[in-house]
Amino acid sequence: MTDTTLQVRAVTPDDFDAWLPLWDGYNRFYGRFDATALPEHITRTTWSRFFDGYEPMHAFIAEHGGRVLGLVHFIYHRNTILEGPICYLQDLFTVEDSRGQGVGRALIEAVYAHAKASNSSRVYWHTHETNHTAMRLYDDVAVKPGFVMYRKDV
Structure with a gap:
């Protein structure tokens, strides 16, 4: 596959059926939920946010030959040290047989x-420390600032 044949674009409402298997694959990859999928109402809420002009959430897909090979979801939010919004790349997933072929890089x-066009001067994301395959790409397209994430579900 060459970069000229890969198309990255914003999702449309008609993309739901092609997007859903990748979304489910992403959630399985990270073990977010048991053998069943994420509750349907959460998936539907997430999907609807991509088309709500009041939501700062966006989604792109990567296609090749009519097949959806990857997805990326990203969110803009304020920051205390920058004037413009910053962009959090929340989810990135490619189908297994397309990994290493430039799909993830094209989505990033x-x-x-999009961030630059939206007056955002920073894009950042997290990945799990065991995601070595993805980190090879991330080390090539971004810098690792050394911060450690902490969280607590409340």
Whole structure:
């Protein structure tokens, strides 16, 4: 596959059936939920946010030959040390047989371009420390600032 044949674009409402298997695959990859999928109402809420002009949430897909190979979701939010919004790349997933072929890189680059056009000077994300395959790409397209994430579900 060459970069010229890969298309990255914003999702449309008609993309739901093609997007859903990748969304489910992403959630399984990170072990977010048991053998069943994420509750349908959460998936539907997430999907609807991509089309709500009041939500700062966006989604792109990568396609090749009519097949959806990857997805990326990103969110803009305020920051205390920058004037413009910053962009959190929340979810990135590619189908297994397309990994290492530039799909993830193309999705990240599309987020970078959207962020720049949206007056955002920073894109950041997290990944699990065991996601070594993805980190090879991330080390090539971004810097690792050394911060450790802490969280507590409340």
